[in-house]
Amino acid sequence: MAVETAPALRAGGLDFSGTRDMNPTPALDCTMTADRLELAAGGSWTAAHADVLERLIDAAAPRVAEAERISLDMAGVEALDTIGAWLLERLMRRSNHHGKRAEFKGLPPRYRGLIAEMHAVNLQPRISQRNPNRLWSALDGVGRAAAGLMSDVLVFLAMFGELSAALGRVMLRPRRFRLTSTVYQLYRVGWQAVPIMVLITFLIGGIIAQQGIFHFRKFGADAYVVDMVGILVLREIGVLLVSIMIAGRSGSSYTAELGAMKIREEIDALRTMGFDPVEVLILPRIVALVCAVPILTFLGAMAALYGGGLVAWLYGGMSPAVFIARLKEAISVTHFEVGMIKAPFMALAIGVVACSEGLKVKGSAESLGTQTTTSVVKSIFLVIVLDGVFAIFFASIGM
Amino acid sequence: MGAGADQVVIRARDLVVGFGEQVVLDHLSLDLERGEILGVVGASGSGKSVLLRTVIGLVPRRGGSVEFFAMGPDGPRPQEAHAMTRRWGVLFQQGALFSSLTVRQNIQFPLREYLRLSDRLLDEMATAKLELVGLSGRDGDKFPSEISGGMTKRAALARALALDPEVVFLDEPTSGLDPISAGDFDALIRTLQQTLGLTVFMVTHDLDSLHTVCDRIAVLADGKVVAAGPIPTMLACEHPWVKSYFRGRRSRAAHPAPN
Numbered sequence: 282m283a284v285e286t287a288p289a290l291r292a293g294g295l296d297f298s299g300t301r302d303m304n305p306t307p308a309l310d311c312t313m314t315a316d317r318l319e320l321a322a323g324g325s326w327t328a329a330h331a332d333v334l335e336r337l338i339d340a341a342a343p344r345v346a347e348a349e350r351i352s353l354d355m356a357g358v359e360a361l362d363t364i365g366a367w368l369l370e371r372l373m374r375r376s377n378h379h380g381k382r383a384e385f386k387g388l389p390p391r392y393r394g395l396i397a398e399m400h401a402v403n404l405q406p407r408i409s410q411r412n413p414n415r416l417w418s419a420l421d422g423v424g425r426a427a428a429g430l431m432s433d434v435l436v437f438l439a440m441f442g443e444l445s446a447a448l449g450r451v452m453l454r455p456r457r458f459r460l461t462s463t464v465y466q467l468y469r470v471g472w473q474a475v476p477i478m479v480l481i482t483f484l485i486g487g488i489i490a491q492q493g494i495f496h497f498r499k500f501g502a503d504a505y506v507v508d509m510v511g512i513l514v515l516r517e518i519g520v521l522l523v524s525i526m527i528a529g530r531s532g533s534s535y536t537a538e539l540g541a542m543k544i545r546e547e548i549d550a551l552r553t554m555g556f557d558p559v560e561v562l563i564l565p566r567i568v569a570l571v572c573a574v575p576i577l578t579f580l581g582a583m584a585a586l587y588g589g590g591l592v593a594w595l596y597g598g599m600s601p602a603v604f605i606a607r608l609k610e611a612i613s614v615t616h617f618e619v620g621m622i623k624a625p626f627m628a629l630a631i632g633v634v635a636c637s638e639g640l641k642v643k644g645s646a647e648s649l650g651t652q653t654t655t656s657v658v659k660s661i662f663l664v665i666v667l668d669g670v671f672a673i674f675f676a677s678i679g680m
Numbered sequence: 681m682g683a684g685a686d687q688v689v690i691r692a693r694d695l696v697v698g699f700g701e702q703v704v705l706d707h708l709s710l711d712l713e714r715g716e717i718l719g720v721v722g723a724s725g726s727g728k729s730v731l732l733r734t735v736i737g738l739v740p741r742r743g744g745s746v747e748f749f750a751m752g753p754d755g756p757r758p759q760e761a762h763a764m765t766r767r768w769g770v771l772f773q774q775g776a777l778f779s780s781l782t783v784r785q786n787i788q789f790p791l792r793e794y795l796r797l798s799d800r801l802l803d804e805m806a807t808a809k810l811e812l813v814g815l816s817g818r819d820g821d822k823f824p825s826e827i828s829g830g831m832t833k834r835a836a837l838a839r840a841l842a843l844d845p846e847v848v849f850l851d852e853p854t855s856g857l858d859p860i861s862a863g864d865f866d867a868l869i870r871t872l873q874q875t876l877g878l879t880v881f882m883v884t885h886d887l888d889s890l891h892t893v894c895d896r897i898a899v900l901a902d903g904k905v906v907a908a909g910p911i912p913t914m915l916a917c918e919h920p921w922v923k924s925y926f927r928g929r930r931s932r933a934a935h936p937a938p939n
Contacts, residue, residue, distance in 0.1 A: 328844055332796040362844035363876070367808050368801075394875035402811040403804055544825075644825020647780030 305359070306330055309337040311344055318348035320372075323357030326365025338368045345375045345383075356387030366392070366399040433659075440559075440637035444567060447560040462565040470531040471573030477530070478577045479584040482522055486514055486585025487592040494597040503597055507607035510589035515616040519582035521668055524627035527574055528660040532635035535566055536656035539639025540649045548640070558640075567632035574628035575621055582620060615680050623671050627664050634660040687714045689847055689879050690735060694744035697727070697734050704730045706903030707744070712847070717873055717880040719890045722900030723921065728883040729773070731900065732851055735881070736770060766794060768847040769840030773855065775832040777824035783810070783835045784820030790842045809838040814868060830861045834868075841872065850882040854889055862886060866893045887926075899925075 307324035320341065326334060345351060353369065373383045388396065413421075451458045493506035539562065542548050548558045586608070593599040599607075638656035642649050690712040697705040704727040712718050722728045733739040735746055748764060777786050787806045791797055797805065807817040813834040824832060833853060840848055853869065854862035866886075870893045873880055884890065890897055891911060898908040899922050907917045914926045 328791075328795050331801070335798055335801055363808060363812070363841075364795075364797075364801075364805060364844070367804060371804070391877065394871075398812060398875050399808065402808040403817075405817060645779035645823060 307334055309341055311341055317350035317352060318344060319352050321354040321357060325360040326358055327360050327362045328364045331364050334365060334368050338372050341372060342375050345372055351376050351383040352386055353383055354386045361392050366395045370399040436637050437633060440633050443559045447564045459565045463568050466566050466569035467573055470569055471576060474530060474577060478523055478526060478581050482581035483584040483588040485522060486588030490589035490592040491596055504607060506593060507604055508611040511608050511612040512616055514582050514585040515612060515620045519585055520578045520620045520623045523577045523581045524664040525661050528631045529657055532631045532660045533653050533657050535635035536639040536653045539636060540642030540652055543640060543642045544644055563636045570628040570632040571625045575624040578624040619675055619680055626667060630663045630667055631660040634663060689714050689749060691747040695734060695741055696743035697730055697739055697741050703903060708904050710898055710905055712881055714879050716895040717893050719894035719897045720883045720900060726900045727903060728900055729851055732849055732883050736849060766843050767845055769845035770849045771836050771840045771853055773851040775836035777836055779824050782821055782823055787839050787842050794843060809841055813838045829856050847879045852883055854886045869893055
């Protein structure tokens with residue numbers, strides 16, 4: 282191994298820039314003569330020794346500031362890069378402030394340009410950011426959050442309005458509706474989502490049945506498990522689970538897609554070609570979602586009932602025939618309707634949130650991530666709030 | 681080779697690169713000598729960017745070797761390969777600035793990762809690099825999405841220069857700039873090359889860049905270097921593509937050939 286590296290070392294040794302790391306550590310000697318401070322820099326003044334260099338410069342700085350006349354001997358410097366040159370310049374500036382001018386001695390010609398270049402930078406003091414008062418910034422944060430909440434509502438309503446307008450235009454001229462795009466989106470958010478939705482709801486149905494049987498059995502009420510599973514699944518769990526899953530699965534992908542298109546200026550490109558992005562991109566997506574969620578809710582509810590029935594049979598010893606007979610008595614079409622009526626509204630909320638968050642993405646990759654997270658969190662929150670509102674509504678109309 | 685062994689920074693030999701059925705570079709050989717500005721030209725799709733990406737190791741090669749700093753034909757060992765990345769800087773065609781960091785943080789990123797610098801020095805170095813490429817310290821606090829195309833190129837160059845590399849790879853540095861900005865950028869590259877002692881590998885389409893800053897030009901066609909040398913060599917070359925490129929109407933309009 283030593284034999285192998287030897288040529289490289291020798292070759293590099295001839296040329297300073299080839300082997301910076303192998304150069305000697307930098308040094309800065311200060312000698313005070315009668316009226317002048319003589320500094321002699323030596324070694325390698327490069328980025329690899331940046332921490333040493335900074336200490337050297339800081340140590341010499343007070344003496345430089347005091348001295349009347351300064352000379353800097355550069356003859357011993359073997360390598361110099363921008364960091365080294367800047368640190369020397371910074372040192373010299375300590376003295377130059379007071380109308381004195383330090384002189385360089387023995388500066389190799391190849392470094393003249395670099396020293397001159399560094400002499401011209403960092404002349405304007407950087408405006409340091411004020412460190413604001415803690416209390417003030419806390420209040421500032423609260424205020425901004427409140428204003429943000431208001432603007433979120435406005436953005437949601439604006440997107441809803443634009444969507445309605447686009448829908449109106451499409452209804453007046455049905456040929457403008459993008460059927461291909463809608464079908465493709467329906468395939469993505471509907472058909473491709475079927476396996477996972479069915480699996481999850483099937484499992485949840487089974488779990489609810491198992492828990493019901495386990496606890497109801499204590500007071501001999503296992504037969505009522507069917508009522509619980511049936512009503513819960515059809516009214517609440519089916520639509521809620523599917524909506525939350527869709528918000529995480531399809532809402533996030535809507536936001537990410539539209540956000541990436543926004544970053545790459547594709548949305549601006551559409552606009553300049555005279556297309557309305559809401560009509561071209563957002564309407565097909567939301568229409569697809571509004572169609573897909575009720576279907577998925579129905580499939581999910583069936584899978585959950587199936588799972589519940591299976592667990593009741595295998596775990597609770599209730600035969601399928603008994604389960605179906607109890608189910609017929611326990612549930613009515615009303616329960617089913619309640620669940621299905623909610624589904625398209627959930628889809629609409631998820632779609633509008635996902636698309637408006639997507640359009641809020643600004644230039645950076647980080648912003649894309651933030652908006653996607655926001656989109657999922659907001660749509661799940663909205664789905665649950667909507668569910669609560671529906672519960673009050675259905676209770677008051679006696680459904 | 682006229683230059684001594686240690687004067688060759690990059691020695692590419694018999695490079696073969698392809699994607700699927702398509703062979704982009706076919707036994708290509710090229711040298712980059714210390715301190716020169718090499719311009720690589722070629723028709724769109726002739727593999728200029730692929731060559732650049734192969735040399736810096738982003739595209740796997742099917743055959744041939746790339747040798748850096750006379751380290752031997754097998755190239756650096758893995759632990760050395762990482763250290764190599766500190767000795768070159770790359771300016772990507774679109775800038776490739778990290779979009780979630782400000783321009784200043786972009787420049788500080790390699791400094792912060794590789795060196796132990798105080799916050800004050802980090803700030804000063806970032807401003808110094810910004811001013812070196814003709815931006816102001818105030819531009820440093822903007823995000824990449826908030827600056828113009830020309831500024832993006834400059835900021836990306838500042839980041840490429842952050843660690844004082846010996847070799848700088850530029851992928852179409854002047855594309856998308858107006859002729860005046862492009863000329864300024866060329867002058868900037870020339871100045872930086874002289875003051876910082878850089879070696880520059882530049883992929884370009886810009887005839888002006890080739891005439892004003894490049895010491896040597898390599899022409900890529902059919903996966904090979906069909907001609908290499910300074911402008912006079914190019915003007916004398918009889919390869920049809922080189923002929924139409926350097927002696928075509930666009931070229932003659934900009935740089936009338938001396939009679």
